[in-house]
Amino acid sequence: MEIRSLTFDEMDVTRTIRSQAFGRFSDADWAETLRVARPVVEAGRQYGGFDGDRLVATARLHDMTQWWHGRPVSMGGVGGVAVAPEERGRGLGRRMMTEVLRRCAEYGHPLSMLYPATTPLYRSLGWEHAGALHVAELRTEALRGVGGERVAVRRAGAGDAAEVAAVIARVHGAAGDCGPVGWREEVWRAFLAEDDRFFYLAEDGYLAYQWSGPSELEVERVVAASEATLRALWAIVGSTSSTADTVRAHVAPDDPVLWLLGERTAERVERTRWMLRVVDAPAAIGARGFPAAVHASVPLRIDDPHLPANSGDWLLSVKEGRGVLEPSGGAADPVRVGTRGLSALYAGVPVATLRRAGLLEGGAADLAALGAVFAAVPFSLDHF
DSSP, rough: OOEEEEGGGGGGHHHHHHHHHHOOHHHHHHHHHHHHHHHHHHHHOOEEEEEEEEEEEEEEEEEEEETTTTEEEEEEEEEEEEEEEGGGSSSHHHHHHHHHHHHHHHOOOOOOEEESHHHHHHHTTTTEEEEEEEEEEEEEHHHHOOSOOOOOOOEEOGGGOOOOOOHHHHHHHHHTOOSSEEEHHHHHHHHHHHHTTTEEEEEEEEEEEEEETEEEEEEEEESSSSHHHHHHHHHHHHHHTTTTOOOEEEOTTTTTHHOOOOOOOOOOOEEEEEEESSSHHHHHHHHHHTTOOOEEEEEEEESSSSHHHGOOOEEEEETTEEEEEEOOOOOOOOEEEEHHHHHHHTTTOOOOHHHHSSSSSHHHHHHHHHHHHHHOOOOOOOOO
């Protein structure tokens, strides 16, 4: 199989494989898919695997940002991985993902994230379950009364792409969030041009939602730095209560909207897991934020057979919210971790979980220090 970047004119050849993998695309859906995908394709990040002149596999690598403890880290978002049904079982998916991982490293992304359709393939190459996209079902009527003082909020469109990206970055940074992703300005411009979605922008907040059924809304993102703006944006959603009974909202596990509701008892929450891969260990540690009050120094021995530059003996040092991973001469009893364990640890999966799953091994004091250093509750508001 020959793997190469596709041009925009070649994108139609991927429609059949993607339809077989993810469900049928109507003509209107496919036109919208192409419109939003154009910036990624034109950047050379849509890949096709060919057997002769026949497309047999495809994948996409988004140029994204992911916040970790409020600091943005460059991240390669993998999506649209598909293999023609008649070619499955020949290892083509693994070959495609090996190439995507190589290109992710070449682009300089310290991290990679994906939503898996199957786990074994991605685990075999170093990705591991890390966080989730949480969708909570809320009663629209319960949101109607959350408004407070009046806040300047306006409709947003494609011309606001840079401001939307900047507002979202400020909110996630100030909140110290872990896991949410950001898109490049040209991708935001494509999103904000969609006719069937509604976008609102405030000085310190952003709202995106759409109708997903005759009496149901889907809120894709509400982020705000202040209580007043948060209330104002959710009140816009609640104002549809005369026609929409329910809201399916993409939220953080401890999203502040859950504390704004006057009535809160049982909650229905769907969780879609995503996986993370540390691509460049020193760069990923150097870019990540850490709890400012935690200081630690821990020797690590990393084993990464697919990206050998990560392998070896390292010293992890964390102080005043910053981390450094430096080569060391080796310690007598380092914490031993493979790529899967390192990726999950980076995302805040509890050390006790990783130790009992056989993904992390070391002395009690060092493991306790790692648990404090990487503590996080990661989430995403986007599916790709």
